[in-house]
Amino acid sequence: MDGHIRVHLNGEDRDVPAGVSVRGLLESLDIEPDIVVVERNREILPRGRYADVAVLEGDTLEVVHFVGGG
Amino acid sequence: MAETRKRDTAASAQAVGTFLQVETDPAQGKPPSSPGELDDGPLIIAGKEFGSRLIAGTGKYANPDVMLAALRASGTEMVTVAVRRVDLSGREGILHVLDPEEFFLLANTAGCSTAEEAIRYARLARAAGFNDWLKLEVIGDPHTLAPDTPATLEAAEVLSAEGFKVMAYTNDDVVMAMRLEDAGCVAVMPLASPIGSGLGVVNPYFIREIKRRLTVPVIVDAGVGTASDACITMENGVDGVLMNTALAAAEDPVAMARAMRHAVQAGRLAFRAGRMPAREIAVPSSPTRGMLE
Numbered sequence: 001m002d003g004h005i006r007v008h009l010n011g012e013d014r015d016v017p018a019g020v021s022v023r024g025l026l027e028s029l030d031i032e033p034d035i036v037v038v039e040r041n042r043e044i045l046p047r048g049r050y051a052d053v054a055v056l057e058g059d060t061l062e063v064v065h066f067v068g069g070g
Numbered sequence: 071m072a073e074t075r076k077r078d079t080a081a082s083a084q085a086v087g088t089f090l091q092v093e094t095d096p097a098q099g100k101p102p103s104s105p106g107e108l109d110d111g112p113l114i115i116a117g118k119e120f121g122s123r124l125i126a127g128t129g130k131y132a133n134p135d136v137m138l139a140a141l142r143a144s145g146t147e148m149v150t151v152a153v154r155r156v157d158l159s160g161r162e163g164i165l166h167v168l169d170p171e172e173f174f175l176l177a178n179t180a181g182c183s184t185a186e187e188a189i190r191y192a193r194l195a196r197a198a199g200f201n202d203w204l205k206l207e208v209i210g211d212p213h214t215l216a217p218d219t220p221a222t223l224e225a226a227e228v229l230s231a232e233g234f235k236v237m238a239y240t241n242d243d244v245v246m247a248m249r250l251e252d253a254g255c256v257a258v259m260p261l262a263s264p265i266g267s268g269l270g271v272v273n274p275y276f277i278r279e280i281k282r283r284l285t286v287p288v289i290v291d292a293g294v295g296t297a298s299d300a301c302i303t304m305e306n307g308v309d310g311v312l313m314n315t316a317l318a319a320a321e322d323p324v325a326m327a328r329a330m331r332h333a334v335q336a337g338r339l340a341f342r343a344g345r346m347p348a349r350e351i352a353v354p355s356s357p358t359r360g361m362l363e
């Protein structure tokens with residue numbers, strides 16, 4: 001797809017706009033950046049860097065948050 | 071280390087009491103002091119005070135409103151949460167319901183089956199930015215949900231060294247409990263019975279023994295089914311109890327949460343009051359002298 005890159009996001013292959021930042025990606029998915037944690041290629045990304053870090057072709061991203069649990 | 075831990079059970083039994091005082095030294099089992107009142111001071115873990123000895127899970131509730139009402143009714147100040155992928159189709163996380171200012175969040179590693187996986191989840195949980203506390207749980211058997219204790223110990227050592235305040239879910243094994251304390255855990259959490267089983271305390275002797283031998287708080291985690299189970303748990307002298315299914319799966323979770331609140335307080339108070347010795351013989355309560363001819 002032109003102008004898009006493929007990433008592996010929460011276990012699904014997704015095409016996202018080339019050059020999008022992690023923050024931009026979260027916003028496009030309606031995810032509040034302040035209550036999630038992003039792991040990119042097995043490394044936790046500090047929240048302060050979401051706006052600076054670009055999503056790259058082939059990245060594996062895990063976006064997690066807290067859910068009910070015992 | 072091991073040398074400094076309380077090895078002399080005869081001496082340390084005094085700090086624990088004996089639930090069933092059968093065939094034991096009568097000097098044992100005395101409560102630490104006479105409380106007189108329900109409030110015996112806070113539960114202190116790693117220097118942090120909690121006004122309630124009940125820790126509650128947040129899973130399996132029918133809906134968020136019931137969960138919140140039950141948590142409030144239980145009096146708990148500390149609740150566990152799990153780390154999971156955000157559902158990209160829009161299901162909301164628990165922080166839309168739960169205020170971290172109202173309840174201290176204890177992230178867990180539920181669902182993890184290796185030390186490596188638990189360490190990964192722990193780091194993700196800490197990156198959420200609330201605190202560095204963790205309920206460490208590594209499951210070794212999907213049928214019983216029994217903990218993989220060697221893997222738990224391995225993860226506890228790594229995470230404690232990284233500064234996590236680790237509260238480790240483990241089985242009712244006194245040796246493993248001591249190893250977890252040595253690894254730096256701020257609390258050790260033996261099970262009462264399998265997670266979600268509601269079978270109550272199946273091994274009270276080892277729960278008491280773990281409490282006798284450890285210096286860090288002992289929280290019984292998993293297996294409590296109803297108020298009497300929570301009460302018996304606390305009567306055994308432990309510092310607190312963690313429950314989830316007993317509240318969430320009750321027909322009326324809010325009412326059960328109120329019952330549990332009272333049960334935990336009653337059990338704690340009974341422990342501190344020092345129970346009478348149990349004996350398999352009747353002893354009259356009224357005077358035997360002074361009966362009419």
